[in-house]
Amino acid sequence: GAMANAALCAYPEIFTGGAIIAGLPFAAATTVPEAFDRMRGHGIPDVESLRSRLSGASPHAGPWPTISVWHGTNDRTVAEANAKAIIAQWSGVHGVPSNPSSVETVDGHKRLAWRDRSGRDAIELYLIEGMGHGTPLKVASGYGHTAPYMLDVGISSTLHIARSWGLTPLSRRQPEKAGSVKPAPPHQAAHRSQWDRRADIQAVIERALRSAGLMR
Template sequence: MNSLTALSNFGTDPGSLSADIYIPDNFPKNGPLVVVLHGSTQSADSYNIGSGWSTLAEECGIALLFPGQRLTNNVLGSFNWFESGDIHRGGGEPLSIRHMIKQVVDDHAVDPSRIFITGMSSGGAMTAVMLATYPEVFAGGAIIAGLPYRSADNLMEAFFRMKGYGSPSDCKLDVLVRGASEFDGPWPTISVWHGDSDQTVDSSNAGSIVGQWQNIHKVEGPPTRVETVDGFPRKVWCDADGREVIEEYIIEAMGHGTPISAEGDEGLGEEGKYMLEVGISSTRHIADFWGLTQ
């Protein structure tokens, strides 16, 4: 497996995070960047091995940035997606990640219009935070087994939301995103993945994430179409121009984790804790949704 390299200097780092990068030899000038956020009890390395992102980066010429949580910030190694100091623009963990991105863009001539972000569990919830607080930075985001932005503002609320209780209305969630920055579009595209048997983060959160972004993308109501991909249903919402702006995969009988498909010629990743072999590679399909695999 391709090894990551530490990114040691990246601004003021108010959230006290670590950072690792992977820049493949074939990375072109003005190539794309994907930011990858691990889940609780994981590391940048373990998430990369499980998801196969660096293998795909080699294949497609993608730069990767892996922000990492420190146990001194959170005993489970979770990103603090519900802490008041870490859910707003201009401070905490979001600003640390923003500084990392700027450093990688400057160091490696990344195309600033092709920056994407993905994460699983607490990393998925922090992906939602980044998409809301710095929407101008990202062309797209993918939230795996995560939660909507500002669905919880403290630890007790976080536990309730993870169990599927008491989520704010779609209208309130929409207002929270709009209030997180002064941005007014065009907004990042949204990819949502969740197992329907997730006992850690209830799958109702997937629907709330979709609902949070539907009005923002002006695609309220039922999906434009539903299709089958690798045996699983994919719901797609297209805007007035026919562009796919939201997609949702609910993986039948899957628990809490990132869906992978490690076998075959197009296999990616490695099965492990929270890296679940279900016959569909979220990594490959997310990259395809973002136009990175052509």
């Protein structure tokens, strides 16, 4: 997620659209300890600073890639505050208001969208209810299989992102009425929490950085 955002900010002229899953705002940290703090949601720069870092990353003046942000509400590795900071960072170049243009429920999860002056959804945010750190899947759709950080939560990020980019046939969204969202089956919730318990991602990253001599 963080690397996807970095690529979009540094080379916006290359991309028509991009997706950031469980990511960080661009240039929110300059050291490894700062990066871990940002992952926890601590010390995230203010909105104006984030926007300045994006606009200063390249001489590009537009048009800008559409942005699709995905984040689990139970992500204990990268705090949800980072998703909101990414939205704020990109809203400046897209010229969209701070409040979303629309809010709906898609496959049982909240989707917020910010439309630009042309009426297109320039930025969207999917908040995946109860999901930990990982990529959301809907195995029943035939796209993907569960694995560490590949989580079956009833919505396929791959499918929705591809549709938003026009890479797969569009099907009309069927927004669900408020209160109609059903909780994930107990066996799915247990499966997700099992992966969360099994893998301490931060410890893995720290060991890798120490092995490379980048962290003491």
